[in-house]
Amino acid sequence: MLLLVSENLGSGREGHAALIVAAIIVVPQIVVSVAAPWVGHYAEEWGRKPVLLIGFGLEPLRGVLFALSASWYSIIAVQILDGITGAVITVMTVLVMTDLTTGTGRFNLARGAVGTCTGIAAGREHRRDGRDRHRVRPTRQLSDCRRRGGTHRATVVAALAGE
DSSP states (O other): OHHHHHHHHHHTTOTTHHHHHHHHHHHHHHHHHHHHHHHHHHHHHHOHHHHHHHHHHHHHHHHHHHHHOOSHHHHHHHHHHHHHHHHHHHHHHHHHHHHHHTTTTOHHHHHHHHHHHHHHHHHHHHHHHHHHHTTSOHHHHHHHHHHHHHHHHHHHHHHHHTO
16 A cells, blocks of 8 residues: 555655655554564463454554545554554564474574565565556555455454454
8 A cells, every 4th residue: 555655645746755755654663663562562461362353453444544544644644553563463473483383493494484475475466566557547456455455354364263
């Protein structure tokens, strides 16, 4: 979604476009650095599943708020939800890998495999979006992006609910 927002901002010839895009990128990073210790604390206190479901639940809300945001300042505020989701996913990934590999000596291998898969998935998604950008209207791209993200998250939530 961030690619579409930054493209729209750049085509609008805003005077502060670079500053706004920088804020859209940096705000979630700051939120992740502040929220990550709290996510770890609550994951130990409440358990892994409730914290992960909260993180996945915030992502569709972020998509809806992104679509309804009219000003760039509100988009920067919506990016706070992206930071919270990023903290949850990152911390929970490491905690689950630790749980699965405790005593095996394979934590680094598991972390590398997950990082590689994440990088491949991110690269493929951007390649597909770039290819589609020339054939489809931007509004359809945004709805496709939200639909794909929601489908992936719904699959994970359904898998977690089945445990």
